[in-house]
Amino acid sequence: MSQKTERDILAIIGRTNAGKSSLLNLLSGQENFAIVDPTPGTTTDTVVTLIEIHGIGPCKILDTAGVDEYSELGDKKRKKTYQAIDEADLSLIMINVEKVRQANDLEIEKELIHYLRYKGKQVLLLLNDFGKIPLNPALINEADNFQELLNQVNGELGIPSIILHANDFSYQSQLVDFIKNNYINRAKPVDLLPSLNDKGIVLLIVPMDEETPELRLLRPQEMAVERLLRNYIVPVLFRLNLAKARNSDPLLVNEEYERYTNLVNHLKKSPEGLQLIITDSQAFDIIPKWTPDDVSFTSFSIMMANYMSHGNLEFMVEGVQVVDSIVPGDKILIAESCNHDRKCDDIGTVQIPRIFEKKIAGKLNFDFNFGSPFPEDLKQYKLIIHCGSCMIDQQKYLNRIETARQTNIPFTNYGLFLAYMQNKEVIKKAVKPFIQ
Ligand SMILES: Nc1nc2c(ncn2[C@@H]2O[C@H](COP(=O)(O)OP(=O)(O)OP(=O)(O)O)[C@@H](O)[C@H]2O)c(=O)[nH]1
Ligand code: SF4
Ligand SMILES: [Mg+2]
Incomplete structure (x- = not known):
C-alpha cells in the first residue's frame, strides 16, 4: 500500500477582490x-496548489472563489468555497481593508468565522491593506471604523491577525512566520512531555496550599498524570510541605528534606528508575537544591507553556x-487566563511582585490582567509574565504570544520566571525536557 503524504490543507477565503489569489502567489x-x-x-x-x-x-x-457574489452562479461558487473550508485544516480569511471600510461592515467575514467555529476549524485573519493604511496595528487610529468593526468581530474571539500587502513579495517571510507561529497542526500535536522514555517513574511535586481545590487535582497535574499513565509510565505524587x-527551624527543614530525598533515592534505585521530577x-x-544532579526536573507551568x-x-x-x-519604575504585566480566589501568598499578585522587587531592589509598576481580554496597548510594558494558561484554548494563548511578538514586548511565564530567579542553571535544567 502506498503511503499518503501528510499535507496541511490551507484554504484562502473571503470576498471577491480581497487579494486571495495574490496571497497564493505570495505564499508560493x-x-x-x-x-x-x-x-x-x-x-x-477552487484552485488546488501543492507547495512546501x-x-x-x-x-x-486551496485558493477559492469569493463568497460575496449573489447570483445562481455565485451560489455554486460559494458552495465550493464552503467545501474547501470543510476540507482545510486552517482557513485564512483575506480581508480587503479598504473595501470593508467603505462598506462599513464585516458581516460576510463574521458569517465565515461563525461557520468555522461551528465546524471547530482554525482560522487566521489577513488584513490586506492595499497600501493605504499604516502597517503597524498599533498605529491604526482607534476611531477608525475598520478597527472598530474588527474589534466587534474579533474582540472576544482573539483570532490572530496580520496586516500585509498581498501583492508585495517582501511580506513573504512575515506571512510564513505568522502562519507558522499561529497554526496548531493537529495532525502533529505537541507532546505534553516530549522527552520521556516509555519506561520509568515520574515524580510529581504537588505542594497544595490554601488555594488548592478540594477533591481534585489542578488541570496541568491531571494532564501530566494522564500522559504518563497512557504511556505506562508510573506517576508518583508527593505533597511537599512548603x-x-x-521554615526558620532547621530541624523542621531537615525533616522535610529527609522525607523528600528518601523518596527520590528510593525511586532512583527502583528497577523502573526515576526519569523526571515535575514540580x-x-x-x-x-x-x-534538594534534587540530585543526575535527576532531571521541570515544572508544570513550563510544561504547560510549551504545550499551549x-x-x-x-x-x-x-x-x-x-x-x-x-x-x-518599569511597568510589568502579570496575566492569568482565568480568575480565582486569591489567598494571602498568591503567586500572581504577591509572590512574583515580591521576588521581582527584591531582585531589582526597588518598586515596579505592576498591572494585573486576570481572566479578562488581553490589554490592547502592550507597548507600555517592559515584560509580560503569564500563567501556564490551562483554561483557554491554544489559539487564544498563541494569539497573546503573537501579539507580544509583533509588538516586540518580551513575554514569559510564571514557571520560567521563578526558575530564572533562582539561577541560570535552574532554568537551563528546567527547560531541557522541552528544548534539546
Ligand atoms: N495595491 C494593491 N493591490 C492589490 C493588493 N492585493 C491585491 N491587489 C490587487 O487586487 C486585485 C484583486 O486581487 P486578486 O488576488 O485577484 O483577488 P481575489 O481575492 O483572488 O479575487 P477573486 O478571484 O475575484 O475572488 C488585483 O488587481 C490585485 O493586483 C495589495 O496589497 N495592494
Ligand atoms: S489558566 Fe492560569 S491561573 Fe487559571 S488555573 Fe490555569 S494556570 Fe492557573
Ligand atoms: Mg482569485
Missing part, C-alpha cells in the same frame, strides 16, 4: 502562479532574560 513566491485581476470573480472555482512552506512542510493550498521546607513552580526555591504555545518555549525563555535589564 511566484508572481504569476495564480491569475490575479481586478475583475471581481476572477477565481471561479518552509517551517510548516508540504501544504495543499511551610516546613522554608509546582512555587517550589523552585526548594526542589533544584505549541512548542514556542524558546520565545518565552528569551523573554525572561529581560528581567536583568528591568529597573525600578
Whole structure:
C-alpha cells in the first residue's frame, strides 16, 4: 500500500477582490502562479496548489472563489468555497481593508468565522491593506471604523491577525512566520512531555496550599498524570510541605528534606528508575537544591507553556532574560487566563511582585490582567509574565504570544520566571525536557 503524504490543507477565503489569489502567489513566491485581476470573480472555482512552506512542510493550498457574489452562479461558487473550508485544516480569511471600510461592515467575514467555529476549524485573519493604511496595528487610529468593526468581530474571539500587502513579495517571510507561529497542526500535536522514555517513574511535586481545590487535582497535574499513565509510565505524587521546607527551624527543614530525598533515592534505585521530577513552580526555591544532579526536573507551568504555545518555549525563555535589564519604575504585566480566589501568598499578585522587587531592589509598576481580554496597548510594558494558561484554548494563548511578538514586548511565564530567579542553571535544567 502506498503511503499518503501528510499535507496541511490551507484554504484562502473571503470576498471577491480581497487579494486571495495574490496571497497564493505570495505564499508560493511566484508572481504569476495564480491569475490575479481586478475583475471581481476572477477565481471561479477552487484552485488546488501543492507547495512546501518552509517551517510548516508540504501544504495543499486551496485558493477559492469569493463568497460575496449573489447570483445562481455565485451560489455554486460559494458552495465550493464552503467545501474547501470543510476540507482545510486552517482557513485564512483575506480581508480587503479598504473595501470593508467603505462598506462599513464585516458581516460576510463574521458569517465565515461563525461557520468555522461551528465546524471547530482554525482560522487566521489577513488584513490586506492595499497600501493605504499604516502597517503597524498599533498605529491604526482607534476611531477608525475598520478597527472598530474588527474589534466587534474579533474582540472576544482573539483570532490572530496580520496586516500585509498581498501583492508585495517582501511580506513573504512575515506571512510564513505568522502562519507558522499561529497554526496548531493537529495532525502533529505537541507532546505534553516530549522527552520521556516509555519506561520509568515520574515524580510529581504537588505542594497544595490554601488555594488548592478540594477533591481534585489542578488541570496541568491531571494532564501530566494522564500522559504518563497512557504511556505506562508510573506517576508518583508527593505533597511537599512548603511551610516546613522554608521554615526558620532547621530541624523542621531537615525533616522535610529527609522525607523528600528518601523518596527520590528510593525511586532512583527502583528497577523502573526515576526519569523526571515535575514540580509546582512555587517550589523552585526548594526542589533544584534538594534534587540530585543526575535527576532531571521541570515544572508544570513550563510544561504547560510549551504545550499551549505549541512548542514556542524558546520565545518565552528569551523573554525572561529581560528581567536583568528591568529597573525600578518599569511597568510589568502579570496575566492569568482565568480568575480565582486569591489567598494571602498568591503567586500572581504577591509572590512574583515580591521576588521581582527584591531582585531589582526597588518598586515596579505592576498591572494585573486576570481572566479578562488581553490589554490592547502592550507597548507600555517592559515584560509580560503569564500563567501556564490551562483554561483557554491554544489559539487564544498563541494569539497573546503573537501579539507580544509583533509588538516586540518580551513575554514569559510564571514557571520560567521563578526558575530564572533562582539561577541560570535552574532554568537551563528546567527547560531541557522541552528544548534539546
Ligand atoms: N495595491 C494593491 N493591490 C492589490 C493588493 N492585493 C491585491 N491587489 C490587487 O487586487 C486585485 C484583486 O486581487 P486578486 O488576488 O485577484 O483577488 P481575489 O481575492 O483572488 O479575487 P477573486 O478571484 O475575484 O475572488 C488585483 O488587481 C490585485 O493586483 C495589495 O496589497 N495592494
Ligand atoms: S489558566 Fe492560569 S491561573 Fe487559571 S488555573 Fe490555569 S494556570 Fe492557573
Ligand atoms: Mg482569485
